[in-house]
Amino acid sequence: MSTVASPAVAPKVSSDQIPWNKHTHQKRTVSDWIVDIVIALLVIAIVAVVVYPLWFIIVASFSDQTLVSNGEVTIWPKGFNVAGYERVFQDTRIWTGYRNTILYTVVGTALNLVVTLPAAFALARIEFKPRRVILFLFTFTMYFAGGIVPNYLLYKDLGLLDNWLVFILPGAVSVWNLIIARSFFESSIPEELHDAAQIDGLSYFGYFMKIVIPLSSAIIAVIGLYYFVGHWNDYFTGLIYIRESGLQPLQNVLRDILLANQTNQLGSGAGSGQDAIMKQQIADQIKYGVIIVSTLPLLVIYPFLQKYFNKGVMIGAVKG
Structure with a gap:
């Protein structure tokens, strides 16, 4: 009775036992x-x-x-x-501005994500036939707008003047962020997941909420950060559409503090030279303090989103 010899098993060789091969290992030159x-x-x-x-x-x-x-x-x-910080925080409007800006930023960013992500998902679906026409209409608004006066009249008719919703509703969606999210859904979410979800009986809404959203943490962090920074730094809206001081955001309050100190410094020009120099130095220190006060929250938040931001910022890049 013949027997079949079993194939020999090669012994394991550790990496330190592998001989030097000049073709696979090259010494670094000068x-x-x-x-x-x-x-x-x-x-x-x-x-x-x-x-x-x-x-x-x-x-x-x-x-x-x-x-x-x-x-x-x-x-x-x-x-x-710390005289500059003392002058800034002595103004009680600073706390009102912080409260308003936090409210506008948190609510505005939440609304932005609620509107942008479903819209981007719908525009990324091939079976949604009008998607190219709708995307064209969205893109058209990036290049052509009515201008400040028509917007002012429109907001007046809508009752948004001296209304905190003027910071939230008109900018509910950013076309640029919409396009970024759409590119992510098209290139990074495999279509096989949708096929499997259909087999399991999931609707489009269920597929979006249970599968797409959990896989989209990178893009959510990226566009969320974009929206957050946009709301936090927004002072033009308060400058044009808000007259009530109790609704002014932080950026407008800080602007008023800077202008008030510059006015005081200019008004002291007729006084002694030493007094003018002191007022200028105080104004400069207030200026530095205002910059730190307005940017510190963003500097604190960014490190927590950095890993998502670094991953998602390359979404849509050409891949070889």
């Missing part, structure tokens, strides 16, 4: 090290150019403005001073 060093220096220089202005504003806001004016403040605060 030119490779030079290129790496040049790239590292360029990255450091770019980071310094971007980060240093913000760092200087933070340092200057806590420094003696006499030293700042003389160019003695560069990296670290000198003559620790």
